[in-house]
Amino acid sequence: MKTNATLLGLLAASGILICGCQTPRTTAGTWEYKVIEKNLSPGEL
Numbered sequence: 001m002k003t004n005a006t007l008l009g010l011l012a013a014s015g016i017l018i019c020g021c022q023t024p025r026t027t028a029g030t031w032e033y034k035v036i037e038k039n040l041s042p043g044e045l
Helices: 002-022
Strands: none
Touching: none
C-alpha cells in the first residue's frame, strides 16, 4: 500500500511540474498614453 501512495504522489508531482513548464510566459507590454484636450462649451458634452 505504501508503494501505491508513493507512486501516486510521484505521478502527481511530475504532472504538476510538466504542466507548470508548459504555461506560456507573458511579458508586460509598454503602455502608450495620449492626452487630448478640447475646449467644449457646457452643452456640448
